[in-house]
Amino acid sequence: MLSHMPTRREQARVETTERILAAARTQLAEVGAAALSLRAVTREVGMVSSAVYRYFPSRDELLTALIIEAYDAVGEAAEAAEQADAGSTGLERWVSVWRAVRAWAREHPAQYALIYGSPVPGYAAPTDTLPAAGRVATVLVRIAADGAGAREDPGPAVRNAIVPEVLPDLDPALAPAAIAAFTQLFGTVGFELFGQYENVVADRDVFFEHVARTAGRACGL
Amino acid sequence: MLSHMPTRREQARVETTERILAAARTQLAEVGAAALSLRAVTREVGMVSSAVYRYFPSRDELLTALIIEAYDAVGEAAEAAEQADAGSTGLERWVSVWRAVRAWAREHPAQYALIYGSPVPGYAAPTDTLPAAGRVATVLVRIAADGAGAREDPGPAVRNAIVPEVLPDLDPALAPAAIAAFTQLFGTVGFELFGQYENVVADRDVFFEHVARTAGRACGL
DNA sequence: TCTGCAGTGAGAGCAATGCTCTCGCTCAAC
DNA sequence: GTTGAGCGAGAGCATTGCTCTCACTGCAGA
Numbered sequence: 166m167l168s169h170m171p172t173r174r175e176q177a178r179v180e181t182t183e184r185i186l187a188a189a190r191t192q193l194a195e196v197g198a199a200a201l202s203l204r205a206v207t208r209e210v211g212m213v214s215s216a217v218y219r220y221f222p223s224r225d226e227l228l229t230a231l232i233i234e235a236y237d238a239v240g241e242a243a244e245a246a247e248q249a250d251a252g253s254t255g256l257e258r259w260v261s262v263w264r265a266v267r268a269w270a271r272e273h274p275a276q277y278a279l280i281y282g283s284p285v286p287g288y289a290a291p292t293d294t295l296p297a298a299g300r301v302a303t304v305l306v307r308i309a310a311d312g313a314g315a316r317e318d319p320g321p322a323v324r325n326a327i328v329p330e331v332l333p334d335l336d337p338a339l340a341p342a343a344i345a346a347f348t349q350l351f352g353t354v355g356f357e358l359f360g361q362y363e364n365v366v367a368d369r370d371v372f373f374e375h376v377a378r379t380a381g382r383a384c385g386l
Numbered sequence: 387m388l389s390h391m392p393t394r395r396e397q398a399r400v401e402t403t404e405r406i407l408a409a410a411r412t413q414l415a416e417v418g419a420a421a422l423s424l425r426a427v428t429r430e431v432g433m434v435s436s437a438v439y440r441y442f443p444s445r446d447e448l449l450t451a452l453i454i455e456a457y458d459a460v461g462e463a464a465e466a467a468e469q470a471d472a473g474s475t476g477l478e479r480w481v482s483v484w485r486a487v488r489a490w491a492r493e494h495p496a497q498y499a500l501i502y503g504s505p506v507p508g509y510a511a512p513t514d515t516l517p518a519a520g521r522v523a524t525v526l527v528r529i530a531a532d533g534a535g536a537r538e539d540p541g542p543a544v545r546n547a548i549v550p551e552v553l554p555d556l557d558p559a560l561a562p563a564a565i566a567a568f569t570q571l572f573g574t575v576g577f578e579l580f581g582q583y584e585n586v587v588a589d590r591d592v593f594f595e596h597v598a599r600t601a602g603r604a605c606g607l
Numbered sequence: 608t609c610t611g612c613a614g615t616g617a618g619a620g621c622a623a624t625g626c627t628c629t630c631g632c633t634c635a636a637c
Numbered sequence: 638g639t640t641g642a643g644c645g646a647g648a649g650c651a652t653t654g655c656t657c658t659c660a661c662t663g664c665a666g667a
Contacts, residue, residue, distance in 0.1 A: 174634060174643065181644095198504075199420055203625065215627080216645050224625065282504025283419075284580060295585065302586075323596040326589035344587060345574075345597050349566065351582075352573020359505060361572075364516065365523075366565060368547035375544040376566050379604075395614070395663060402615095424654065436655080437616050445654065 182220050184210050186234070189227055193275045198228060228279070233297050235276040240300025242269040247304050255312045256378065256386040262304055263350055263377035270354045277358060281351050302331070302347050309343050310335045312386040316342070339385055346380040403441050405431050407455070410448055419449060419500045449500070454518050456497040461521025463490040468525050476533045477599065477607040483525055484571055484598035491575045498579060502572050520552070523568050530564050531556045533607040537563070560606055567601040 171179075188209040192201050203224050204214045221227040246265030250258045270277040280298075318324075318338040327340040335343060353376050356362050357369050366372045392400075409430040413422050424445050425435045442448040467486035471479045491498040501519075539545075539559040548561040556564060574597050577583050578590050587593045 172635065178643085202623085204623080213646050214625085215647080218626075219644060278504035281580075281582075283499035283502075298582070319596055322592055326587060326592040326596070328586055328588045331586050341593060341596055344583075344593070345570065345600065348573040348577050348597075349570050352569040352576070353566075355573070355576070356569050359502075361502075361519070362565075365549055365552050366547060367549045371543055371547040372562060372565070375540055375547070375562055376569075379540075379566065393664070399614085423652085425652080434617055435653090436618080436657090439655075440615060 178220075181210075185217060185220055185227070186230060189231055190234070190276075193231060193279065194273070197275050198231075198279045201228070203227065229293055231276070232280055232294050235273070235280045236294060236297035236300065238273070238276065239266060239269050239280070240297065240304075242266065243301045243304045247308065254386075255308055256381045259305070259308045259381040259384070259386050260374070260377045262301075262308065263373070263380075266301060266350060267354050267357075267373055270358055274358055277354070281355055282359070299331070301350075305347055305350075306332050306335050306343050309339055309346075309384040309386065312381075312384060314382065314385040316385040336385075342384045346384050349376060349380050399441075402431075406438060406441055406448070407451060410452055411455070414452060414496045414500065415494070418496050419452075422449070424448065450515065452497070453501055453515050456494070456501045457515060457518035457521065459494070459497065460487060460490050460501070461518065461525075463487065464522045464525045468529065475607075476529055477602045480526070480529050480602040480605070480607050481595070481598045483522075483529065484594070484601075487522060487571060488575050488578075488594055491579055495579055498575070502576055503580070522571075523552070526568055526571075527553050527556050527564050530560055530567075530605040530607065533602075533605060535603065535606040537606040557606075563605050567605050570597060570601050 185206060188206045189201065191209065192206055196202075201224075203217060206227075207214045207217045210217075217227075221230070242265045243262045246261040247258055250261040253261070280294075316336070316339055319341050323341050324337045327337075327344060329337070329340075332340045332343065353373060357366070357373070362369060406427060409427045410422065412430065413427055417423075422445075424438060427448075428435045428438045431438075438448075442451070463486045464483050467482040468479055471482045474482070501515075537557070537560055540562050544562050545558045548558075548565060550558070550561075553561045553564065574594060578587070578594070583590060
């Protein structure tokens with residue numbers, strides 16, 4: 166089955182889809198997910214509101230596409246940080262990844278809110294987003310698996326509380342700590358971004374660095 | 387200045403306000419903050435849509451009132467748990483408070499999303515909500531202050547990263563750990579509620595208990 | 608006790624939204 | 638070439654947040 170030459174129509178379709186997504190990204194960054202207006206997007210693209218339904222069956226589907234994009238973007242930021250520090254110690258790579266996620270979140274607060282805030286519509290489609298969602302976790306687990314520091318076994322009950330398939334090449338004794346660290350990362354970034362640290366944490370750079378190192382050590386780095 | 391007898395008008399006003407808030411609470415639980423419709427609220431109350439503006443100047447103001455209510459409700463749940471376990475050890479009280487917050491969140495997911503999810507409108511009014519927001523943190527800090535376990539000083543830079551007024555009667559060396567624990571609590575609950583633990587954490591009760599105890603020990607309990 | 612005004616609710620109306628349906632045009636497969 | 642699917646435009650519907658105006662009514666000052 167040869168991958169046939171794309172017809173003019175097919176090409177126009179992917180181009181229009183990308184233009185819609187680009188406009189939606191802009192809208193998202195400017196007004197946030199809640200106020201993202203389909204009609205405003207189509208206005209920016211230069212077509213009439215009904216035409217967008219040829220490309221996305223509903224506003225929620227458009228948002229789902231943006232969610233997947235955002236998951237991929239944080240994941241790429243994390244992977245890039247990991248590779249940039251490939252020669253460093255596990256703890257240094259770990260902290261670099263944390264920094265990268267925080268930096269991405271601060272640059273793209275609306276996209277971060279979209280994926281790590283409360284689900285926007287009645288309920289977003291979780292199944293479509295699951296594969297993209299795990300990329301940051303994968304990076305963190307990979308780094309933790311290389312560590313050899315002190316690790317205390319939380320016992321079989323807690324070990325079994327984690328789905329084993331998620332962390333195939335990680336010491337099961339470390340899995341709960343890794344999930345807890347993963348949670349701490351996004352909790353801290355979210356609290357900073359959503360204003361929960363207002364009047365609580367003065368120097369967020371220093372505090373974040375401290376939390377990152379502490380979490381890394383708890384994962385045996 | 388005597389607190390004068392409330393007139394019929396004044397009484398009717400607080401009653402109507404409460405009826406609006408009650409309907410809004412119901413709506414919030416049923417459809418979530420994003421889909422909360424002012425007109426639907428007034429329909430449930432039995433008045434016409436324009437009348438609600440005599441009580442709340444805008445939809446966002448209504449949401450702000452609900453936000454404050456929600457903060458107070460989690461705070462009360464935390465305080466109640468603390469007092470119910472007043473005789474137990476610090477660590478037991480600590481874990482009880484964590485459990486109470488999680489239980490409240492699972493019973494009121496929409497309200498939880500409202501306060502610990504992404505800010506709903508363009509930007510909510512943070513100043514009105516600040517006093518109510520700190521109640522859970524206050525409880526956790528109070529318990530941590532009673533502990534006498536092992537605590538390692540993170541150093542002056544990290545200590546100074548925390549606003550000192552928030553934790554007046556807490557060992558400054560413990561403040562960063564307390565804030566990190568506070569973050570871990572709401573991060574874990576949020577991840578469970580918003581679906582981030584789907585296919586990751588199988589037994590959430592066990593995992594949560596483990597995280598609570600670990601965080602408590604890190605705070606010297 | 609009377610008067611006047613502020614508080615209150617109803618109703619109409621405006622701009623905007625998500626979404627549906629129908630109508631032509633055009634590209635591409637047969 | 639012909640024909641059908643893909644596509645954009647336009648009108649339209651129900652709904653939303655919010656404003657304005659108009660009556661009515663309870664309360665305070667005279």
